[in-house]
Amino acid sequence: xGLQAAIAHVLVDDELRRQLVTQPEKIQSQFVLSAEEMRLxxxxxxxxLDRMSHGIRAKxxxxxxxxxxxxxxxxxxxxxxxxxxxxIPRTEAEEQGRVLAEARRFxxxxxxxxxxxxxxxxxxxxEFELNRLExxxxxAAPSPATSQALSDESVVCLVRHVRICKFQFDVVALTESExxxxxxxxxxxxxxxxxxxxxxxxxxxxxxxxxxxxxxSLCTTPRRLSDLYLSIAPLDTDAESRRSRLFESxxxxxxxxxxxxxxx
Amino acid sequence: xxxxxxxxxxxxxxxxxxxxxxxxxxxxxxxxxxxxxSSQQGLPFLGVGLGYRRELHASIYxxxxxxxxxxxxxxxxxxxPPERMATGCHLARDFVVIPHGVEMSIGTExxxxxxxxxxxxxxxxxxxxxxxSDHLCFTRAGGISLGTxxxxxxxRAVARAVAAKAQRVQExxxxxxxxxxxxxxxTMNTELSEAEFICEFLEHCDCGLLLDLTNVxxxxxxxxxxxxxxxxxxxxxxxxxxxLAGGKTSPHGLIDSHSSPxxxxxxELLDYLLRAGAEPKGLMIERDQDYPEDFDEILTDLNRARNxxxxxxxxx
Numbered sequence: 001x002g003l004q005a006a007i008a009h010v011l012v013d014d015e016l017r018r019q020l021v022t023q024p025e026k027i028q029s030q031f032v033l034s035a036e037e038m039r040l041x042x043x044x045x046x047x048x049l050d051r052m053s054h055g056i057r058a059k060x061x062x063x064x065x066x067x068x069x070x071x072x073x074x075x076x077x078x079x080x081x082x083x084x085x086x087x088i089p090r091t092e093a094e095e096q097g098r099v100l101a102e103a104r105r106f107x108x109x110x111x112x113x114x115x116x117x118x119x120x121x122x123x124x125x126x127e128f129e130l131n132r133l134e135x136x137x138x139x140a141a142p143s144p145a146t147s148q149a150l151s152d153e154s155v156v157c158l159v160r161h162v163r164i165c166k167f168q169f170d171v172v173a174l175t176e177s178e179x180x181x182x183x184x185x186x187x188x189x190x191x192x193x194x195x196x197x198x199x200x201x202x203x204x205x206x207x208x209x210x211x212x213x214x215x216x217s218l219c220t221t222p223r224r225l226s227d228l229y230l231s232i233a234p235l236d237t238d239a240e241s242r243r244s245r246l247f248e249s250x251x252x253x254x255x256x257x258x259x260x261x262x263x264x
Numbered sequence: 265x266x267x268x269x270x271x272x273x274x275x276x277x278x279x280x281x282x283x284x285x286x287x288x289x290x291x292x293x294x295x296x297x298x299x300x301x302s303s304q305q306g307l308p309f310l311g312v313g314l315g316y317r318r319e320l321h322a323s324i325y326x327x328x329x330x331x332x333x334x335x336x337x338x339x340x341x342x343x344x345p346p347e348r349m350a351t352g353c354h355l356a357r358d359f360v361v362i363p364h365g366v367e368m369s370i371g372t373e374x375x376x377x378x379x380x381x382x383x384x385x386x387x388x389x390x391x392x393x394x395x396x397s398d399h400l401c402f403t404r405a406g407g408i409s410l411g412t413x414x415x416x417x418x419x420r421a422v423a424r425a426v427a428a429k430a431q432r433v434q435e436x437x438x439x440x441x442x443x444x445x446x447x448x449x450x451t452m453n454t455e456l457s458e459a460e461f462i463c464e465f466l467e468h469c470d471c472g473l474l475l476d477l478t479n480v481x482x483x484x485x486x487x488x489x490x491x492x493x494x495x496x497x498x499x500x501x502x503x504x505x506x507x508l509a510g511g512k513t514s515p516h517g518l519i520d521s522h523s524s525p526x527x528x529x530x531x532e533l534l535d536y537l538l539r540a541g542a543e544p545k546g547l548m549i550e551r552d553q554d555y556p557e558d559f560d561e562i563l564t565d566l567n568r569a570r571n572x573x574x575x576x577x578x579x580x
Binding site: 001002003004005006007008009011012031037039040041043044045047048049051052055056059060063088089090091092096097098100101136137200201 | 339343344345347348371372373402404405406407408409410411412414417449450451452453454516
């Protein structure tokens with residue numbers, strides 16, 4: 001442990017800052033500080049530490065807002081304050097940058113909140129924005145990718161530059177709304193295809209119909225769409241209708257440029 | 265013998281031989297002195313630059329002729345998808361680009377994260393900057409990522425340990441490394457003053473100083489310190505680059521927010537420093553938030569820096 005660790009923990013933990021004033025011996029014991037280190041730590045002005053702590057939280061919320069702008073707008077200030085106060089910014093989550101780290105922490109945080117404290121569409125909206133953010137950051141698909149229960153029937157299907165997601169609520173309309181916190185949430189399940197333009201690095205969102213969603217949701221492990229395409233291309237058109245829909249969906253997506261063939 | 269000393273000794277020897285040849289022994293000592301203290305002199309003079317932010321991209325390119333160079337936040341290009349690094353390379357085709365890190369956390373006990381250094385090294389190799397920079401502080405400790413510049417325990421031992429580490433980083437990256445003084449958000453009764461700590465650090469490595477004059481001013485106001493005394497105490501010949509920015513006032517003091525034009529007090533510090541003989545290779549205006557609708561506000565700061573620099577060079 002030591003002085004630096006003590007400073008870092010004190011700055012992100014209200015209780016430790018209180019203890020530093022009321023029971024400094026506990027801090028000394030917890031962080032194994034020498035008498036000199038303890039003298040140094042106690043020489044800092046508590047109000048300055050508080051101020052810096054608030055600054056750290058404000059900065060974290062700035063990062064969160066960059067990553068999940070609509071989600072942050074849709075949620076009450078109290079939840080954001082709690083998030084910044086109750087979650088610890090651990091170093092291990094930082095390798096892809098602060099914006100993604102805070103977005104992931106936040107979505108993990110809201111999963112454990114009672115439904116009554118959140119707008120009904122909040123988890124969908126957050127997962128939609130997080131998927132966009134992760135795709136933009138080129139995070140590899142979990143291997144093997146599995147159907148994840150985002151809302152009850154949401155499924156994430158991953159290939160290198162593409163994700164397919166389905167949500168209970170119309171997340172596209174929510175993100176396009178001027179103020180997502182006002183008015184009734186757009187109803188109806190929405191399937192979207194997120195595609196990262198590998199050259200420009202921009203993540204594009206396409207609404208997709210049931211047949212396209214059904215086609216791509218068959219692809220529950222990360223695999224190249226070209227493989228998928230080649231594997232179904234020779235299929236007899238008289239084969240079962242689902243395979244036919246799959247073929248048509250992929251062909252249309254390729255023709256429209258939503259998807260591109262990838263060569264190994 | 266480190267690289268700085270080795271280069272300086274070669275310069276000194278050449279000077280001594282030349283002076284001796286002309287039997288002008290009186291200047292031999294001054295040549296040695298100057299050579300030993302001139303490790304930064306091999307660096308190019310960049311002029312007056314601006315901190316690159318995406319929000320300013322269009323204005324920067326529209327006023328390209330008024331901006332001598334750009335400083336970019338290293339982590340914006342070294343973390344995340346590879347196309348971000350490509351964006352940095354694109355900038356480097358049009359400007360001299362200096363990578364400025366905020367998350368190396370050189371002051372954290374132990375070695376600097378090797379993954380971080382690999383990313384930085386790749387970026388530096390791609391854009392070929394004359395130097396790169398980070399902060400004299402820590403941002404991570406005890407498994408916590410503070411994400412903010414946190415003051416170090418200012419002891420001689422810590423200064424020397426950080427100096428040794430900075431020297432290793434510089435040698436690994438292969439480009440001069442300069443470190444910046446921070447605006448302290450809290451302070452402890454440490455063994456050394458900030459100026460003493462910086463001197464001790466610089467004495468034990470070959471790295472340069474990125475002097476943030478706004479931070480000097482903010483610390484002087486928030487902790488009742490003497491800014492001029494601070495400037496008199498640090499080795500001005502090690503100042504490679506200067507940061508200039510405007511902060512904001514809060515009920516608790518000044519905040520280094522980079523959100524407003526450079527205040528008069530900071531311009532006065534710049535004038536004082538340059539007239540005292542500092543010869544920085546680059547001055548830079550930082551603006552990170554509350555971007556002005558009219559880019560002229562930033563151009564005014566750039567021009568003022570340029571004028572103060574020119575006036576000081578003329579008078580010196």
